[in-house]
Amino acid sequence: MRDDPRLPTSPRFWRSPVRGTRFTAVLGLVLLGGISVLFVTGLVSYAAYNPDLSPVNDTTPDKGVLGFYLFDWPAGPSWLYRLTQGVHVTLGVVLVPVLLAKLWSVVPKLFTLPPARSVAHALERVSLLLLVGGALFQFVTGLLNIQLEYVFPGSFYPLHFYGAWVFIAAFVVHAALRTPMAVRAVRAWRQDEAGLAAPDPAPPTVSRRGALWLVGGGSLLLLVTTVGQSLGGPLRRTALLAPHGGSDPGGGPNGFQINKTARYAGITDADTHPDAWRLVVTGPAGTVRLSRAELLRLPQHSSSLPIACVEGWSTADQWWRGVRLRDLAALAGYGGAPPDVLVESLQRHGAFRRAALRANQVSDPRSLLALSVNGEELSLDHGYPARIIVPAAPGVHNTKWVGRLTFGDL
Secondary structure, rough: OOOOOOOOOOOHHHHOOOOHHHHHHHHHHHHHHHHHHHHHHHHHHOOOOOOOOHHHOOOOOOOHHOOOOOOOOOOOOOOOHHHHEEEEEEEHHHHHHHHHHHHHHHHHHHHOOOOOOOHHHHHHHHHHHHHHHHHHHHHHHHHHHHHHOOOOOOOHHHHHHHHHHHHHHHHHHHHHHHHHHHHHHOOOOOOOOOHHHHOOOOOOOOOHHHHHHHHHHHHHHHHOOHHHHHHHHHHHHHHOOOOOOOOOOOOOOOOOOOOHHHHOOOHHHHHOOOOOOOOOEOOEEEEEOOOHHHHOOOOOOOEEOOOOOOOEEEEEEEEEEEEEEHHHHHHOOOOOOOOOOOEEEOOOOOOOEEEEEHHHHHOOOOOEEEEOOEEEOOOOOOOOHHHHHEEOOHHHOOOOOOEEEEEEEO
């Protein structure tokens, strides 16, 4: 049965002349560098949420030692999260053709009989199962997330977090075992050390070099149709594969990207009407309730800051104006260094109705409770009557439709 050319267990079933150790090695070395960058930027993205600050920031249960690398996320430079998450998402999309080509090149090995020749061989096969399964899981959930398609069960954040650690463990083992062979294969064109070349190849329709160019061209096409969502400006219209890659919504001062609309969040005109809405500020001095008119009478400050989201999109710098968070902390009774703050939205449903900000974010002079943008009052979709804007913070922590600020150690 193993030698029956009609069955995938036979080496003669796989006849593509493109397969070979060097072809696979080139793809593997590209993935080695690319996935390493993906993993590091993914960890950085997780740290940006300040998951150890408050349970409202983190839905990942029992991360334990997996949170060993976490650090207090800085408030600058203002483009930090825009850069790290833009690289993470764009590179993940660009690597899709490379990953698919790599899996295609080694698929005959999945049908090799016997499935385990020894205990060591069995362990290697199990690690490959974790490697391939982990890679597909991470790439698929990541792509679904940036397209805002949450068809998988549970929250994206813990799924992607734990999946990344399972995948990277298998990836490190595989890289340690296979990288020396890959380097040798790249240096020696004719050798087939891994036995991936077809023993009875079909007539070629494309060379291995041509196949590599095809994979590279696919990655380049994905780069061109994705990267504009992170760069912004006129290039945003080239981001055809990104959910925020089209024209800016509407025009005028509020004509920039919106991730969550007021309708989606259940915000109505009645909630934000000047006669009904009050900002509740709580701290050692007690509770203060401020109308929008009263907020406008407080000292106003301006900041030029972007918004950058986990899906990889970001805006250009917008000109925000409002009350500094550290001034509101002083109003709440913190005359010296301001503390952490818990921000609560009027939003009725969905994730991130609340977010916690660290003291360093509150104290930054660019951190505002924004009341206007680009010289005009906020639109309802952009958070009217008031929203948070903090440098270098993930977009979901720039809470819209703010109803309450509670200052204190969290």
